[in-house]
Amino acid sequence: MAQIIVMPALGNTVESCLVSSWQVAVGDTIDAGTIVAEIETDKAAMDLPAGVAGTVLALLAGEGDEVPVKSPFLIVGAPGEDISALLAEAGAAPADDAPADAPAVPAAPAAPTTTQPDAAASAPSQPSDASASPRAKALASRERLPLSAVEAGTGPHGRVIERDVAAALAAGPRTTAATRGQDAAGVQGTGLGGRVTAADLAAPVPLATLVEPGRPSAAFPGAYSDAPLKGIRKIVAERMMNALATSAQLTYNSSAAASALLALRARFKGSDADLGFAGITIGDLISYATVRTLKGHTGLNAHLLDGTLRTFDGVHLGLAVDTPRGLLVPTIRNADAMTLRQLSAATKELAAACISGKIDPDLLSGATFTISNLGSFGIESFTPIINVPQTGILGVDTIFPRAVIAKDGSVGAEQRLGLSLTADHQVVDGADAARFLRDLTKALEDIDLVVMG
Amino acid sequence: MAEFDVIIIGGGPGGYLAAERLAHAGKRVLVAEKESLGGTCLNVGCIPTKSLLHGAKLYQHALHGAQFGVTASGVAFDWSGIQAWKTKTVDALVGGVGMMLKRLKVEVVREHATLIGPGVVEVGGVRRTADHVIIATGSTPAMPPIPGTRDNPAVVDSTGLLAIDHVPDRLAVIGGGVIGVEFASLFAALGSKVSVVEMMDEICPFMDADVAKALRRGIAGVDFHLGCRVSGVEGASVLYTDAAGADQRIDADTVLMAVGRRPLVEGWGAREAGLDYAPGGVRVDDRMRTNLPNVWAVGDVTGRSLLAHAAYRMGEIAAAHIIDPAAAVRAGQVLRVDTIPWAVYSMPEAAGVGLTEAQARARGEVLTASVPLVLSGRFVAENGLKAPGMVKIVVDAATRRVLGVHMLGTYAPETIWGAAGVLETELTIDDLRQVVFPHPTVSEGIREAAWAVRD
Numbered sequence: 001m002a003q004i005i006v007m008p009a010l011g012n013t014v015e016s017c018l019v020s021s022w023q024v025a026v027g028d029t030i031d032a033g034t035i036v037a038e039i040e041t042d043k044a045a046m047d048l049p050a051g052v053a054g055t056v057l058a059l060l061a062g063e064g065d066e067v068p069v070k071s072p073f074l075i076v077g078a079p080g081e082d083i084s085a086l087l088a089e090a091g092a093a094p095a096d097d098a099p100a101d102a103p104a105v106p107a108a109p110a111a112p113t114t115t116q117p118d119a120a121a122s123a124p125s126q127p128s129d130a131s132a133s134p135r136a137k138a139l140a141s142r143e144r145l146p147l148s149a150v151e152a153g154t155g156p157h158g159r160v161i162e163r164d165v166a167a168a169l170a171a172g173p174r175t176t177a178a179t180r181g182q183d184a185a186g187v188q189g190t191g192l193g194g195r196v197t198a199a200d201l202a203a204p205v206p207l208a209t210l211v212e213p214g215r216p217s218a219a220f221p222g223a224y225s226d227a228p229l230k231g232i233r234k235i236v237a238e239r240m241m242n243a244l245a246t247s248a249q250l251t252y253n254s255s256a257a258a259s260a261l262l263a264l265r266a267r268f269k270g271s272d273a274d275l276g277f278a279g280i281t282i283g284d285l286i287s288y289a290t291v292r293t294l295k296g297h298t299g300l301n302a303h304l305l306d307g308t309l310r311t312f313d314g315v316h317l318g319l320a321v322d323t324p325r326g327l328l329v330p331t332i333r334n335a336d337a338m339t340l341r342q343l344s345a346a347t348k349e350l351a352a353a354c355i356s357g358k359i360d361p362d363l364l365s366g367a368t369f370t371i372s373n374l375g376s377f378g379i380e381s382f383t384p385i386i387n388v389p390q391t392g393i394l395g396v397d398t399i400f401p402r403a404v405i406a407k408d409g410s411v412g413a414e415q416r417l418g419l420s421l422t423a424d425h426q427v428v429d430g431a432d433a434a435r436f437l438r439d440l441t442k443a444l445e446d447i448d449l450v451v452m453g
Numbered sequence: 454m455a456e457f458d459v460i461i462i463g464g465g466p467g468g469y470l471a472a473e474r475l476a477h478a479g480k481r482v483l484v485a486e487k488e489s490l491g492g493t494c495l496n497v498g499c500i501p502t503k504s505l506l507h508g509a510k511l512y513q514h515a516l517h518g519a520q521f522g523v524t525a526s527g528v529a530f531d532w533s534g535i536q537a538w539k540t541k542t543v544d545a546l547v548g549g550v551g552m553m554l555k556r557l558k559v560e561v562v563r564e565h566a567t568l569i570g571p572g573v574v575e576v577g578g579v580r581r582t583a584d585h586v587i588i589a590t591g592s593t594p595a596m597p598p599i600p601g602t603r604d605n606p607a608v609v610d611s612t613g614l615l616a617i618d619h620v621p622d623r624l625a626v627i628g629g630g631v632i633g634v635e636f637a638s639l640f641a642a643l644g645s646k647v648s649v650v651e652m653m654d655e656i657c658p659f660m661d662a663d664v665a666k667a668l669r670r671g672i673a674g675v676d677f678h679l680g681c682r683v684s685g686v687e688g689a690s691v692l693y694t695d696a697a698g699a700d701q702r703i704d705a706d707t708v709l710m711a712v713g714r715r716p717l718v719e720g721w722g723a724r725e726a727g728l729d730y731a732p733g734g735v736r737v738d739d740r741m742r743t744n745l746p747n748v749w750a751v752g753d754v755t756g757r758s759l760l761a762h763a764a765y766r767m768g769e770i771a772a773a774h775i776i777d778p779a780a781a782v783r784a785g786q787v788l789r790v791d792t793i794p795w796a797v798y799s800m801p802e803a804a805g806v807g808l809t810e811a812q813a814r815a816r817g818e819v820l821t822a823s824v825p826l827v828l829s830g831r832f833v834a835e836n837g838l839k840a841p842g843m844v845k846i847v848v849d850a851a852t853r854r855v856l857g858v859h860m861l862g863t864y865a866p867e868t869i870w871g872a873a874g875v876l877e878t879e880l881t882i883d884d885l886r887q888v889v890f891p892h893p894t895v896s897e898g899i900r901e902a903a904w905a906v907r908d
Binding site: 198221 | 724725729731739744782783784785787789854877878879880881884
């Protein structure tokens with residue numbers, strides 16, 4: 001005869017149990033020892049044996065339902081038996097009215113299995129949401145703890161039960177209200193009592209860097225001196241940072257055969273002083289060639305200001321000068337209108353004025369393109385910084401012999417001049433810069449012809 | 454083995470609290486203090502000003518008790534009596550610090566100390582050794598080179614004004630920061646004609662602008678001149694250029710120079726010892742470590758915050774890391790500058806913690822709300838409906854975290870620690886709304902502000 005199985009009283013204080021999962025389905029044949037459900041109290045999770053033999057006719061609770069102690073939760077009988085009366089009784093009857101002959105489920109077999117995990121549970125796998133009990137899920141949700149933060153379940157079959165969540169909460173990093181529930185594992189908190197703060201999560205400090213005891217010796221090597229940046233140094237510092245922050249600079253390196261430059265310079269040097277050529281330097285020749293080449297590359301002879309590119313027909317050439325007070329960049333105005341001798345003379349005059357500190361401040365601005373020459377220091381290549389709002393600066397490197405393969409295949413050496421052009425990619429594309437360098441190289445290699453122009 | 458576990462240079466709040474914590478943990482500690490224990494706070498700062506302000510507040514209450522049904526005749530104050538109370542208070546508290554250190558067997562040496570290097574300090578000409586050294590030399594009033602202020606007997610700093618033997622008829626204050634505002638309020642309450650000249654467009658630039666404005670308007674009897682640049686002092690007259698560019702002058706009897714304080718980074722061997730410092734303070738990390746091994750710096754000398762309670766906290770942090778570095782790290786013993794509250798004890802009082810609205814807006818979207826303190830029954834009962842008082846709250850619009858609480862009115866300095874707790878634990882505005890505030894209290898203004906934020 002079919003009978004109602006009620007939820008056993010598992011202890012004096014247990015008022016209800018939660019059906020974590022059914023282990024049987026309607027129609028299953030069971031005996032007294034068959035585990036019919038996995039249940040959970042507020043203290044433990046356990047497997048519940050049937051206590052009677054027969055066929056499962058009805059499951060009176062859903063997974064996750066709380067079933068009060070002594071309330072009906074299962075009907076067992078013979079296959080095909082009519083249980084409508086029992087169903088009505090179970091549905092209507094309060095727990096106390098359960099049939100007196102309904103066998104109490106033996107308490108002993110229902111001992112918690114949590115301390116004796118079976119083989120499946122002994123190799124704990126990372127619990128997923130599906131393998132957590134409803135109570136565990138509820139607690140985790142309430143405490144905003146991701147279930148993935150629970151390392152292993154201690155319930156039947158490795159299931160995560162409420163106490164696993166509670167243990168994970170207790171063992172986990174302490175957080176502030178704002179960081180609760182976020183993945184703070186491995187982050188050393190710098191908040192109150194070591195709590196993990198929002199800032200700690202935004203920029204976590206690895207624990208290892210914080211726990212080294214004491215401070216690594218960062219002592220200075222003896223006495224030192226502090227010099228606040230002022231005057232030219234301060235202005236240079238601000239301009240450089242501003243240039244790097246407001247332009248898209250990159251440098252293109254190239255080289256030109258220097259034989260024509262060296263020959264012409266030698267020729268000038270040996271010429272009669274009265275002709276006015278003797279003092280013309282290789283730097284002057286490079287300036288002259290650059291000014292000529294700029295005429296065909298207006299994107300580099302320009303100012304970029306407030307989203308507008310202003311290109312110039314003429315050239316005001318800025319020349320970086322090393323002075324005792326720091327870097328100064330005087331401007332040779334209308335350099336494109338000058339002869340080589342005029343350009344050379346103007347360069348010498350301005351450099352001398354800078355070095356002696358008598359430079360007219362008006363001549364320290366207004367350049368449309370700048371040359372910085374570090375060749376005399378043996379610099380082989382560098383990345384000059386653009387003097388914004390200009391769009392380009394030519395770095396002049398040293399002349400030194402480089403291996404070349406001649407047209408006949410023979411290997412030889414050739415004096416070559418390095419050129420380092422920095423251009424603002426906002427307005428000067430790589431090909432534009434390359435074309436400028438190609439034309440400049442050509443002008444330098446044919447400098448003896450160019451100066452006739 | 455070193456003679457001491459820790460030598461502390463300076464017996465102010467940062468130094469003596471570190472000594473107390475360290476001695477409690479069984480450390481052998483020496484404190485070198487060339488002047489009086491308690492530092493600026495106890496001797497020429499927080500405590501003497503509060504003692505004097507209390508006299509001024511009592512005087513004002515006695516004068517204005519009629520609205521509460523209490524009248525008194527012949528109400529008067531005696532400046533020498535107010536000063537005597539100040540001296541009595543200071544002496545008692547300084548004595549208390551000395552007793553406490555003595556009970557903990559901290560060796561206090563009343564001598565000048567010089568840092569020689571890690572673990573070595575010259576105290577009164579004698580080299581003493583220790584495993585750790587804590588620098589707590591404090592700060593001193595800043596005296597910018599304004600023409601006419603040097604060797605001018607009419608120009609005093611805060612220390613000088615605290616010791617003044619009379620209430621000046623006219624007081625000119627250069628600088629509208631905490632020190633300037635407290636002294637202005639004090640002497641205005643005692644009948645001085647007080648003028649404050651401030652370079653910025655508002656007093657107390659660290660305050661939320663709304664609260665600073667309300668504070669300025671709430672202080673009775675003080676003329677504030679904002680956006681003014683002082684060009685010189687002639688006798689007791691302050692010459693300045695006003696916000697419109699016009700030359701102005703204030704004739705006074707005493708001029709208080711209150712443009713701030715500067716860390717005392719020189720005179721005790723910092724440079725010679727290779728300590729990394731700048732005029733703005735000895736450089737420390739958030740655990741108060743300097744660049745030298747086992748040399749720590751706490752309090753005003755770091756320039757991180759020139760407040761006594763910040764010095765306390767810094768002293769505790771250094772002590773915790775000396776006692777057990779790993780435990781100190783686990784416990785979050787680091788300086789969190791953003792959650793250090795401030796307080797001003799003028800009439801009315803003001804206090805705050807966290808970001809101002811302007812600071813918060815610079816970092817992202819914010820919600821704010823301001824409420825008048827007349828929403829508090831106790832405030833109305835004790836101050837009436839016209840008294841200045843407000844609470845402003847600043848909240849992160851995205852996370853709803855409380856970023857700042859700014860308060861003007863009675864008891865604000867006593868109340869603000871609760872807001873500091875809210876910030877330290879990163880509570881949201883919704884969390885704060887669930888906190889129960891005792892009724893009737895002025896602190897309920899914070900709760901009202903939390904509910905006034907529009908969601």
